[in-house]
Amino acid sequence: MKIVQWTLTLVGVLALGLIAAGHFWVPSTYDVRRSTVIKAPPDKVYDLIADPRHWKSWSAWQQKDPAMEVTYSGPLFGQGAKWSWKSSSQGTGRMEFVHVVPDERVEFSLTLMDLNLKSRGAFVLEPSKEGTKVTWSNAGDVGTNPLKHYLAMAMDRMAGPDFEQGLANLKALAEKP
Numbered sequence: 001m002k003i004v005q006w007t008l009t010l011v012g013v014l015a016l017g018l019i020a021a022g023h024f025w026v027p028s029t030y031d032v033r034r035s036t037v038i039k040a041p042p043d044k045v046y047d048l049i050a051d052p053r054h055w056k057s058w059s060a061w062q063q064k065d066p067a068m069e070v071t072y073s074g075p076l077f078g079q080g081a082k083w084s085w086k087s088s089s090q091g092t093g094r095m096e097f098v099h100v101v102p103d104e105r106v107e108f109s110l111t112l113m114d115l116n117l118k119s120r121g122a123f124v125l126e127p128s129k130e131g132t133k134v135t136w137s138n139a140g141d142v143g144t145n146p147l148k149h150y151l152a153m154a155m156d157r158m159a160g161p162d163f164e165q166g167l168a169n170l171k172a173l174a175e176k177p
Contacts, residue, residue, distance in 0.1 A: 027152060028142050029139065030152040030155035031138075032155055032156050032160055033163075035134065036134055036170075038171045040131050042125045042132045043102075043103045046102060046103045049106050056070070057173055058169035058170040059169070060162040060169065067088075068086070069085060069087070070083055070085045082096040082097075093113055095110050096109050103125060104124070104126075105125065108120070117140060117142065123135070138159065
């Protein structure tokens with residue numbers, strides 16, 4: 001009987017330790033950021049980003065689930081363009097372009113319903129010697145739940161590879177003649 005009590009006590013102490021560490025030492029914020037250089041002019045890259053209907057040809061998430069249900073609303077292109085999706089493997093979410101500077105910047109708000117997570121991000125296009133440097137970023141705050149702080153801590157490892165794959169796909173598409 002004493003081994004059960006000691007085991008339960010140890011599990012309780014470890015759980016409290018994880019919660020305390022999540023609350024006091026693990027940040028609630030995250031910032032995922034990846035860049036690539038695309039051998040294409042900014043206007044060509046911008047057109048592939050600022051039209052949500054083009055995302056299916058380069059987004060890592062839509063390639064992971066070709067059966068993803070996507071619904072578009074608002075303008076078809078640029079600021080105010082919106083879309084939402086439902087996917088058995090990629091979750092449910094919505095995105096809206098909230099600020100756009102043609103050929104330079106596309107800022108978005110993102111909501112992931114399954115995680116009850118809202119964030120903001122951007123695609124920044126900068127001319128470079130080789131073409132266009134594209135930086136894709138997304139930042140957010142998971143809130144006060146100390147267990148969700150561990151999600152924030154893992155966000156770069158979770159989403160970063162998808163950003164890299166998406167940028168590689170975007171590069172391949174934009175560099176086609």
